[in-house]
Amino acid sequence: MFSDILIQIDGKKIETRAGLNLVDVARNAEIFLPSLCYHKHIDPPLGTCRVCACKVDGQTRAGCITKTYDGMEVEIQTAELDDLRKAIVEMMFSEGNHFCPACEKSGNCDLQHMGYEMGISHTRFPHLFKDRLIDFSPQRMLIDHNRCIKCRRCVEEVITDDGLQVFSYCNKGNETLVGIDYDQEAKLTEQQAIEAMQLCPTGAILVKGKSFPHPFGDRRFDMQSVIKNTPNKHQTLNMIDTARPKERxxxxxxxxxxxxxxxxxxxxxxxxxxxxxxxxxxxxxxxxxxxxxxxxxxxxxxxxxxxxxxxxxxxxxxxxxxxxxxxxxxxxxxxxxxxxxxxxxxxxxxxxxxxxxxxxxxxxxxxxxxxxxxxxxxxxxxxxxxxxxxxxxxxxxxxxxxxxxxxxxxxxxxxxxxxxxxxxxx
Ligand code: SF4
Ligand code: SF4
Ligand code: FES
Missing domain, CATH: 3.40.50.700 (NADH:ubiquinone oxidoreductase-like, 20kDa subunit)
Structure with a gap:
């Protein structure tokens, strides 16, 4: 790849191009920077979730909306930043009702997958257990507002053939919801509705009668880590090493x-x-x-x-x-x-x-x-x-x-x- 600048990520020198976003640059260099709202086909990036927090020349920034420039010094894998990014994802789990064992999106869900990748075993925040609307009124979709992380992907990308938005934000602050225009939703083809379901990084948008076709063990995020050098092979339990003395x-x-x-x-x-x-x-x-x-x-x-x-x-x-x-x-x-x-x-x-x-x-x-x-x-x-x-x-x-x-x-x-x-x- 043609490169015109030199940057450093966690002390590693990287030749790259000016004006690229840090999530892509870090991943190309095999450095894992988590992300959630970022989607490679949405340009400019949304920058709504802050899961890609890193430090650029000492300032905390969202990596997906930070463009590379010559000489920039980036920190990603530090204990402080790991903890900050984990806290953001933990808050998403606590703020919504994420009952993964009972969710249709389980195994295909970006939020759940980020939890796996970041090693989140529990949240440090109390679960709110809000009772938000699960909206069955749209013609093709159902919208579970308890699972929405307000990433804005659907607002920007789900558009009818007439060029009209199907989703938009309503309310403010903690009461913000993603509203759906029923008339526009009814104009979507089944394929467009399925694409909206796949675009959503959680199980907030589902299409009635269309579930995820792959069985357990064969779903998108069942077996493979995106982090390089993580062993992915399924191993069985080893017999206990009885040669090594163990206290009873x-x-x-x-x-x-x-x-x-x-x-x-x-x-x-x-x-x-x-x-x-x-x-x-x-x-x-x-x-x-x-x-x-x-x-x-x-x-x-x-x-x-x-x-x-x-x-x-x-x-x-x-x-x-x-x-x-x-x-x-x-x-x-x-x-x-x-x-x-x-x-x-x-x-x-x-x-x-x-x-x-x-x-x-x-x-x-x-x-x-x-x-x-x-x-x-x-x-x-x-x-x-x-x-x-x-x-x-x-x-x-x-x-x-x-x-x-x-x-x-x-x-x-x-x-x-x-x-x-x-x-x-x-
Ligand atoms: S949307 Fe994702 S994180 Fe939430 S319950 Fe479903 S699978 Fe779990
Ligand atoms: S419904 Fe899905 S795509 Fe839309 S804002 Fe919520 S989480 Fe994002
Ligand atoms: S992935 Fe960068 S702000 Fe969401």
Missing amino acids: KIIATTSLAGCFGCHMSMLDMDLVLLDLIQLVDFNKSPLTDIKEFTEKCDIGLIEGGCCNAENIEVLREFRKKCKVLVTVGECAIWGGVPAMRNTIPLEECLEEAYLNSITTHPGECKVPYHEDLPKILDKVYPCRDIVDVDFHIPGCPPTANHIWKVVSQVLWDDDYSILYSEFKYD
Whole structure:
């Protein structure tokens, strides 16, 4: 490529051309600069998300809207900038309702993919659980305003054959929404609507009756990292290296408001479990059916969040009895699928479940209440809202590989390297 300038990125000298954007230049030089609103066919770049934050000659800038010039000094891979970019993406997850395990876009979603690439296992911000409109009124599309990150891609690029916009911003500040012009939307061909769905970096725009055709394991972001040198091959669990002496440890596991999928995943260790029981004793755990703690444990693995008073009691006891506490899976980390009820008042949820559902006979059912039943909470809480948590293992459920690697790293300081294909939210 013809080059006319010399710049530095993280101290590396790069010959390039003046006037290019830093996201492209960094990636061509095999330096990963995350991005979300940036799309190679949208010119000028939108610059709305700030996920591409970097420092240019000491000033924090959005890389996608910063043009190269001779002698510029760029910082990308610093602890401060990594943390800043992660915080922006974490805020997007907290601000919207991103229930990845129940989302049609999962595996094909740019936001989710950036979370994987940046190693985000949980958000440091509380989830807002807003109840925004899911708009089924358009002819071809449905718009889930809870998933929109206001990137502006659709506003700029989804245009009818008459040259009219289909989307536009309405309201201001925190109330900003992407509005859709129903008349213009109705003029889009099916192919144009599908292209709009693909252009959206989240699952905010979907086309009715058209889902993503690839099965799990074969979706756009299932296996491959865009970061060079990240091992992408799927590996199976190695047998435990019994030659290396390991101190015997005690493990506890329990399930709160979860589906037991994470425990099923633990059992997927298969033959490794036989090695594992040579090295660990399971104390309180549904895997051994030991219901009460008999001793203090080295590590406690928690599946599920807290939806009732009993969950909180069990979790607090677990924290007291385990030196290290690990939340396993999305429900334990931030509420997960059970937290879908957090956007709806509790009373309405109970009425829907016990009085108005299609399996109840009108007048014959009531909301169950008894003093022996655990009291249901106003919403589903993540474990870390109740007790201190040391580590999080994301996934719904996390793979056996992922769980095992974390446990062996914590217990015996073994090598810790999670493959891209193992770090998932769904
Ligand atoms: S797949 Fe994407 S849009 Fe869907 S819930 Fe997850 S992050 Fe949100
Ligand atoms: S609907 Fe999608 S493309 Fe449009 S602004 Fe929201 S996230 Fe971006
Ligand atoms: S990717 Fe640069 S601001 Fe969004």
